[in-house]
Amino acid sequence: MHRILLLEKLDAYTAFDQAETRMCMVLERFVQANPRCFERSLDIGHITGSAWIVDLGRTHVLLTHHRKLDRWLQLGGHADGDPDILNVAWREAHEESGLEHVKPVSEQIYDLDVHAIPASAKEPAHFHYDVRFLFMADRHTPLVISSESKDLAWVAVADIEEYSVDDSILRMVHKMRR
Numbered sequence: 001m002h003r004i005l006l007l008e009k010l011d012a013y014t015a016f017d018q019a020e021t022r023m024c025m026v027l028e029r030f031v032q033a034n035p036r037c038f039e040r041s042l043d044i045g046h047i048t049g050s051a052w053i054v055d056l057g058r059t060h061v062l063l064t065h066h067r068k069l070d071r072w073l074q075l076g077g078h079a080d081g082d083p084d085i086l087n088v089a090w091r092e093a094h095e096e097s098g099l100e101h102v103k104p105v106s107e108q109i110y111d112l113d114v115h116a117i118p119a120s121a122k123e124p125a126h127f128h129y130d131v132r133f134l135f136m137a138d139r140h141t142p143l144v145i146s147s148e149s150k151d152l153a154w155v156a157v158a159d160i161e162e163y164s165v166d167d168s169i170l171r172m173v174h175k176m177r178r
Contacts, residue, residue: 002038002083003031006047006131009085013109016171023114027129030114037129038079045127049088050076052110052132052172053102055139055154061173062137063163064096065150068120072155072163074172076130077148089133097152098144102137110134111175113168132172 010028015021036042052074053062063072077092079085086107093102111132119125139154155163160173 050132051093
């Protein structure tokens, strides 16, 4: 029963392109097949929630320089058992940026991504089934860098490729331009 909200959101979601359509199908099958999909202890992979945070003018996005992955990414993290993935994305946005007034633009999914996470000393290689939501915040509000980040930056949408050429980041930028 705890998976129904996410499955309903996935069913209502319209993917951007064929690659995202495939990821949506993979993610939906994963959720249906794994009652523990929200638990980090599920070694094959787990649901994560991310926040694509834009400023009020939608000219900048907030990125974090992820400490472990050493890449610029959207803010987000593990569900840790919480099946309300929008709440997970909001929690991660707040924890990783210090922003008090970050708010979802919609309760609908903004983007989906399934990606491999390399093995580390603490865990085997696995997949993140990432569900992303669009958030908005004032970019003039002070930021607080968490221990999970090397840095935070409001990046002009026009300059995003100087920070990341990751397909999923570029896809979210393309969605903003629609």
